[in-house]
Amino acid sequence: MTTLTEDKHAYSGSTNNRVVYDTKDLNLWYGQTHALKDINLSIYEKEVTAIIGPSGCGKSTFIKTLNRMVELVPTVSTSGTITYNDKSILDKTFKVEDLRTQVGMVFQKPNPFPKSIYDNITYGPKIHGIRSKKVLDEIVERSLRGASIWDEVKDRLKENAYGLSGGQQQRLCIARCLAIEPEVILMDEPTSALDPKSTLRIEELVQELKKEYSIIIVTHNMQQAARISDKTAFFLNGEVVEYDKTDTIFTTPSDNRTEDYISGRFG
Amino acid sequence: MKYVDQTLVHKRMNSRVLKNNILKQVFLIATLFGLAVLAILIFRVVTQGIAWIDWNFLTGKLSTFPEKAGIMGAILGTSYLMLIVIPVTLIIGVGTAIYMELYAKKGKLQSFIATNISNLAGVPSIVYGLLGLTIFVRVMDFGNVVLAGGLTLSLLVLPIVIVAAQEAIRAVPGHLSEASYGMGATKWQTVKKIILPAALPGIITGAILAVSRAIGETAPLTVLGIPAFLLPFPEGIFDTFTALPMQIYYWTLDASLVDEYAYLAAATIIVLLVLLFILNAIAVIIRNKFQQRY
Numbered sequence: 254m255t256t257l258t259e260d261k262h263a264y265s266g267s268t269n270n271r272v273v274y275d276t277k278d279l280n281l282w283y284g285q286t287h288a289l290k291d292i293n294l295s296i297y298e299k300e301v302t303a304i305i306g307p308s309g310c311g312k313s314t315f316i317k318t319l320n321r322m323v324e325l326v327p328t329v330s331t332s333g334t335i336t337y338n339d340k341s342i343l344d345k346t347f348k349v350e351d352l353r354t355q356v357g358m359v360f361q362k363p364n365p366f367p368k369s370i371y372d373n374i375t376y377g378p379k380i381h382g383i384r385s386k387k388v389l390d391e392i393v394e395r396s397l398r399g400a401s402i403w404d405e406v407k408d409r410l411k412e413n414a415y416g417l418s419g420g421q422q423q424r425l426c427i428a429r430c431l432a433i434e435p436e437v438i439l440m441d442e443p444t445s446a447l448d449p450k451s452t453l454r455i456e457e458l459v460q461e462l463k464k465e466y467s468i469i470i471v472t473h474n475m476q477q478a479a480r481i482s483d484k485t486a487f488f489l490n491g492e493v494v495e496y497d498k499t500d501t502i503f504t505t506p507s508d509n510r511t512e513d514y515i516s517g518r519f520g
Numbered sequence: 521m522k523y524v525d526q527t528l529v530h531k532r533m534n535s536r537v538l539k540n541n542i543l544k545q546v547f548l549i550a551t552l553f554g555l556a557v558l559a560i561l562i563f564r565v566v567t568q569g570i571a572w573i574d575w576n577f578l579t580g581k582l583s584t585f586p587e588k589a590g591i592m593g594a595i596l597g598t599s600y601l602m603l604i605v606i607p608v609t610l611i612i613g614v615g616t617a618i619y620m621e622l623y624a625k626k627g628k629l630q631s632f633i634a635t636n637i638s639n640l641a642g643v644p645s646i647v648y649g650l651l652g653l654t655i656f657v658r659v660m661d662f663g664n665v666v667l668a669g670g671l672t673l674s675l676l677v678l679p680i681v682i683v684a685a686q687e688a689i690r691a692v693p694g695h696l697s698e699a700s701y702g703m704g705a706t707k708w709q710t711v712k713k714i715i716l717p718a719a720l721p722g723i724i725t726g727a728i729l730a731v732s733r734a735i736g737e738t739a740p741l742t743v744l745g746i747p748a749f750l751l752p753f754p755e756g757i758f759d760t761f762t763a764l765p766m767q768i769y770y771w772t773l774d775a776s777l778v779d780e781y782a783y784l785a786a787a788t789i790i791v792l793l794v795l796l797f798i799l800n801a802i803a804v805i806i807r808n809k810f811q812q813r814y
Binding site for chain 2: 320322325327349350351352353354357358360362364365366367376377380381426429430433
């Protein structure tokens with residue numbers, strides 16, 4: 254558990270941990286639509302940071318900006334800076350491939366490749382040039398263990414990943430993400446397509462993973478944010494309304510809109 | 521008050537049901553019409569030609585004597601044409617489709633190119649023949665050889681391959697490539713390892729359908745000046761050649777001189793049709809075998 258100093262300032266939330274991500278006046282437009290407005294957030298190492306907010310508030314856009322996946326939409330333009338480990342990642346000279354090797358992503362819908370379980374895990378290591386069968390075997394076992402799915406699939410590694418259940422597929426996707434040994438894991442509503450039991454397993458997994466990884470998770474489910482995160486940022490209409498320790502956000506929010514949202518009055 | 525008057529609905533019921541039944545018959549007749557034409561065609565061709573197909577006909581050289589004539593030269597010519605058409609259209613067609621779908625910036629220029637590619641698919645084949653005559657036979661001075669014919673036919677079917685490949689690439693779910701990019705893969709790695717394998721069945725199907733169209737084309741070859749009567753077999757892509765549809769065309773023309781030529785033409789049509797059915801069957805098999813669910 255991280256120790257938190259008593260800092261009530263809404264946008265900083267300082268801790269003893271190192272800052273991995275720092276955004277300064279981050280703005281983002283889809284064509285003419287202003288989707289993110291002056292985002293200033295510091296995200297800390299080895300914590301779970303939850304992003305909550307109603308649909309269309311920009312929380313998915315924000316998390317996709319952190320690994321520049323948002324650029325797959327051709328009309329996107331940005332201003333401001335995002336610093337990841339002291340490097341300015343929005344610079345066009347910064348290689349996105351490099352960033353995404355250090356920042357893994359888990360998507361809303363489980364999206365394994367139409368390949369075997371083994372090949373799904375080795376996809377990342379292989380594109381980064383690892384060829385040795387022995388090393389790949391070890392990566393597969395370690396990643397699957399890390400995503401607590403090893404026991405369920407160890408006898409069927411050569412089978413197609415589509416034979417797995419939805420919850421297993423999502424844990425496979427987490428394992429696939431661990432295989433590139435990232436520092437940060439971005440999760441974009443990873444449990445929204447899953448049943449409650451599978452959701453619980455993912456949540457337990459997130460608690461395990463934060464010992465070694467910094468996790469940023471977008472979620473629609475406020476109970477989930479309250480259960481698993483250390484910090485919570487509340488997004489509304491593309492702005493950060495409040496960012497603080499999760500306990501504070503859910504017990505004594507400083508902004509009325511936060512209170513209205515978490516008490517279910519809108520969104 | 522009620523807006524739906526039950527007595528009125530009842531009165532109109534019979535005519536509604538009748539209309540429904542009549543239209544069903546109309547659609548059935550439309551379908552049967554096409555089938556009937558195909559059946560008559562095949563029946564006539566087979567009854568006229570099947571007796572003429574024997575080992576000598578398939579493997580022999582051409583001859584002015586109908587009993588001695590063989591179409592090995594035309595079969596070889598058509599095969600050599602395919603050796604050019606398949607790689608050329610696959611490489612250029614798939615390359616174009618990859619660029620258009622995955623690299624080109626979506627905008628006015630991209631949609632202008634896309635529209636023109638679709639339009640090219642509708643240009644009459646004889647126009648491609650003229651183009652091939654000018655570029656390959658005259659300017660590049662290949663003469664009327666396999667290479668010139670193959671490249672001309674490649675141009676002709678290229679739009680079909682491009683459009684088929686584009687559709688196959690577009691059908692690959694975006695979440696697969698997202699997963700790949702998300703792990704730090706470059707675009708080319710994603711194309712090679714995720715998108716092309718998933719799009720392959722669609723691409724191959726399109727390519728085979730395009731090739732089967734190329735096999736049957738006659739007009740561009742006549743414009744190129746491909747001879748119908750040619751004794752030596754082609755031995756490479758720089759040899760003069762003849763092809764199955766050319767053979768059919770000239771035998772049909774000369775049927776007024778020698779009656780039996782009509783039967784030879786019919787026999788050649790059977791060979792060509794069998795070839796086309798085999799190609800289409802391969803397309804279906806590939807599609808079923810490699811089709812993936814996502």
